[in-house]
Amino acid sequence: MKLLKQLLLTAAFGAAVASAVPAFADGKPTIKIGYVEGWDDSVATSNVAAQVIETKLGYPVKLVPVAAGGMWGGVARGDLDATLSAWLPATHAAYWEQYKSKVVDLGANFNDAKIGLVVPADAKATSIADLESQKDAFGGRIVGIDAGAGVMKKADDAIKAYNLSLQLMPSSGSAMTAELARDMHANKPIVVTGWAPHWMFAKWKLKFLDDPKKVFGGAEHVDNVINPELEKKAPQVVAFLKKFQWKPGENESIMLAVQGGAKPDDAAKTWVSAHGDRVAAWTADAK
Structure with a gap:
């Protein structure tokens, strides 16, 4: 009886642990997303994408803090699967010229x-x-x-x-x-x-400040850039990233929450749970 009770308690503990973490499908690879820790928009966007990929698509996600150059190089080499923090056409022009033959730009997640x-x-x-x-x-x-x-x-x-x-x-x-x-x-x-x-x-x-000489360029967009192998590795994730785009003001609310003391992943969870319609639109082609 004592052994049976111990086995039952162990099984109950295992079930509790399993229910406390996302249920990932067997064999689904971890998606590695590079972001720049000091860039508030990069943190907000990457954490929301991670929440969607984990909870809606069933892939584990690892967010990797890197510098901008390491972010681009990591995606080009395949050390990272994606970055959602590619500022184009001007800010990251040098990185784009260096790596454009080794990455794929899926389009903007933020315009203007x-x-x-x-x-x-x-x-x-x-x-x-x-x-x-x-x-x-x-x-x-x-x-x-x-x-x-x-x-x-x-x-x-x-x-x-x-x-x-x-x-x-x-x-x-x-x-x-x-x-x-x-x-x-x-x-x-x-x-x-x-x-x-x-x-x-x-x-x-x-x-x-006005920039009449256009040193800083005009309006930019922040793009989702991936390693080409991600299409084979996780086609559902690529389908999501192709549609993942913010509306004006959406990501600023997450940044403000983090600046106010919320942990980035908690702020992302709160936003995702409160905006099911937006998440459903983003993942419509990923099912």
């Missing part, structure tokens, strides 16, 4: 994306060209993010194109927004490297 220099909405400066005459007000510097980011390369180009003597200060996405928060609270002028979509535009009144 933009990069540039961002200031408080009430700042006197309206154009990048205005920064030189107002450099003292801005502390003689532009607060940036990680040095290898596309927006940082373009910011360096802008400094040369507009003959600016402001210093570009590399940091990280979180450090940049922390400094932005302090200066906005103190009502101090600040200029940062920025991009949309980003939760900071929902939290504060900000504006992009």
